[in-house]
Amino acid sequence: MERILLGLILEFVGLHLLAQGQAVRRAARAFLSTAVRAEGEVIALLVSRVGVSQRPRPAHVYLPVLRFRTAEGTLVEARSPVGGNPAPAAKGDRVGVLYDPADPRDVRIDTVTGHGTTAGRLLTALGVAVLVAAVGVVVSGVW
Template sequence: MERVVLGLILEFVGLHLLAQGQAVARAARAFLAVAVRAEGEVIALRVSREGVAQRPRPAHVYLPVLRFRTAEGRVVEARSPVGGNPAPAAKGDRVGVLYDPADPSDVRIDTVTGHGTTAGRWLTGLGAGLLVVAFGVVVSAAW
């Protein structure tokens, strides 16, 4: 009985991660479909404490604050919603920037990990892996 419960919990978590991964990947693709490229600079790193809890302290995600000039010549400073640990770039680094021309504050660093597509793939893969494990646990409990 414990294995069935464990399998159901793993299935629930796996489905949740799979759905989150697909949502993140879909949002990243939608952003990339409209994004415009510019050159910019990392002017700061903001620390998000929304990372996964770890012992002895919580993990932090470093979100870059970017300054760039739009195609229309407007200077924009905006924080990317995509970050990492370690930070995706250091303060003062010159970076390629992608921004939404309809909302220039919607900005990302122009790298594979900066787009958000990598996070979507990782979450999707982890969710799918947990579903496979959950299936194996439930099947083994039936024997």
């Protein structure tokens, strides 16, 4: 009975991770399908906490604030929703920027990890791994 309960919990977590991964990948692909490229500069790095406090210190994600000119010449400063640890770029770095022409404040650094597709792939892979573990727990009695 405990195996089945553990298997169900793992299945729920795996399906949730899989769904989140696919949602992140779809959003990243939608953004990339309309994004316009520009050259910009990282003008700041905002620190965002991830999860609950951990000892000796909580985990952080560094979100870049970018300054660039749109194709029309408008100067824009905006924070990317995609960051990392370590930071995806340092303050003062010149970077390629992708932005949504309908909303130029919707920006990403133009790198594989900056697009958000890598995070989606990782969540999807983790979801699949947890689902496989759930099957293993129920079928073979592992754990």
